[in-house]
Amino acid sequence: MDVRTAARRSLAVIRLVNGAAALLAPRVMARRLGADPGQPALVYVLRMFGVRTVVIGAQLLCPADADERGRQLRTGTLIHASDALAAARAGREGLLPRRMAAAATAISTVNVALTLVARGRPGRLPDVR
Incomplete structure (x- = not known):
């Protein structure tokens, strides 16, 4: 498996796990974020995010041609970058506990990096086979 495919699949798994957790157990996710899970x-919002x-x-994980895959990854870069900025701002403004904001920022930043690797940015490392 090449580096781009590994990055894409890793990103898919991270998205599926985090999304399923937010969708199926939003109160647990709220507690982990340091928020009141009793807020409807x-x-x-967590279910929508999920x-x-x-x-x-x-x-x-679905088959796609190169153009469609490129669109998916470009969109993902934008989504994860905005998630990282939102998490960092929430921590700075005290809307999330600093530790949870740092964790959310780090996860989204890793996701940005994975989208860039999966896209095959110019100057990237060669694929390892």
């Missing part, structure tokens, strides 16, 4: 709006994340994760 938060449960709704659906989005499961869908974009599953797309990476």
